Amino acid sequence: MPSEDLDLPAESWQWPESTWRGHVDSVRAGRRLTPDRWPGGARVAVALSFDSDHETIPLRDGETSPGRLAQGEYGARAGAPRILDLLARYSVPATFFMPAVSALLHPEEARSYTRDGHELAVHGWIHERNMLLGRDDERELTARALDTLTTLTGQRPVGIRTPSWDFSESTLDIMLDLGFAYDSSLMADDEPYEIVAHGRPTGLVEIPVDWIRDDAPYFTMDRYGSVRPHSRPRDVGEIWRDEFDAAYRDGGVFQLTLHPHVIGHRSRLVVLRELLDHIGSHRDVWFATHAQLCDAARTCLDDTSPSSPAPDAPEHP
Numbered sequence: 001m002p003s004e005d006l007d008l009p010a011e012s013w014q015w016p017e018s019t020w021r022g023h024v025d026s027v028r029a030g031r032r033l034t035p036d037r038w039p040g041g042a043r044v045a046v047a048l049s050f051d052s053d054h055e056t057i058p059l060r061d062g063e064t065s066p067g068r069l070a071q072g073e074y075g076a077r078a079g080a081p082r083i084l085d086l087l088a089r090y091s092v093p094a095t096f097f098m099p100a101v102s103a104l105l106h107p108e109e110a111r112s113y114t115r116d117g118h119e120l121a122v123h124g125w126i127h128e129r130n131m132l133l134g135r136d137d138e139r140e141l142t143a144r145a146l147d148t149l150t151t152l153t154g155q156r157p158v159g160i161r162t163p164s165w166d167f168s169e170s171t172l173d174i175m176l177d178l179g180f181a182y183d184s185s186l187m188a189d190d191e192p193y194e195i196v197a198h199g200r201p202t203g204l205v206e207i208p209v210d211w212i213r214d215d216a217p218y219f220t221m222d223r224y225g226s227v228r229p230h231s232r233p234r235d236v237g238e239i240w241r242d243e244f245d246a247a248y249r250d251g252g253v254f255q256l257t258l259h260p261h262v263i264g265h266r267s268r269l270v271v272l273r274e275l276l277d278h279i280g281s282h283r284d285v286w287f288a289t290h291a292q293l294c295d296a297a298r299t300c301l302d303d304t305s306p307s308s309p310a311p312d313a314p315e316h317p
């Protein structure tokens, strides 16, 4: 047998324990970072986020037809102003994750986020697919995106959400290298946690997401694909209300990922308004940007007592 055959990856059922355990341990959920009470004595934290992708989804795929780009333009032209108006009426802060190309196409919108008291955070350069990039390209695009948002607004973002929540083998190192305080791309818990790499705590806070709490899977469609969305907006609102109610009972976090070009349509935004009415009918609710939530979660990192490990935290150092 030629020697290079020995280097071919074996089938997964042939992997030795060191291989499957090594993959699992590379990026793992560590301590759960849920304080006994949220700031102001609140029993639940509500963190709304909007990914202002706009035209970058078709651009990323090299789809340059005016028809496809117009779907993204809707997010900037109709969706985002409507969302900002709704947030202002309810006095609710939010986090806007914006690809740098989107911010360069709509610089006034990017600046208006921070001017209105919201948070602007990194969401890649052109909504690139990290899983398809080499380490150097992924790092260069992430650094360029960070620099671009910093220059546009005069404020350096502290948080990042990877485009499409793609997380490559290099992503964690790049985040740590560029000094981010938190990531919001992983799904290992309902509550914030510290990311652990090969058993070592990294100090990086994860504010987890999930497709359940994302508008895109319920409402978007591919014109030439066979799948059509069938969700009634108010049915989706019911799912999110149940998510909030359980977070309220648990004393945890209710986090939502929305898109101006998706939720910003008239018949869907009504669901967000009704959800804010439902949340507003509760006492002791803390609305926070992801950065503020990260700060509150980090207070648990300073607490060195082993009182709040995640249920399945790794036992080895």
Ligand SMILES: [Zn+2]
Pocket (backbone or CB within 6 Å): 051, 053, 123, 127, 163, 164
């Ligand atoms: Zn996105």
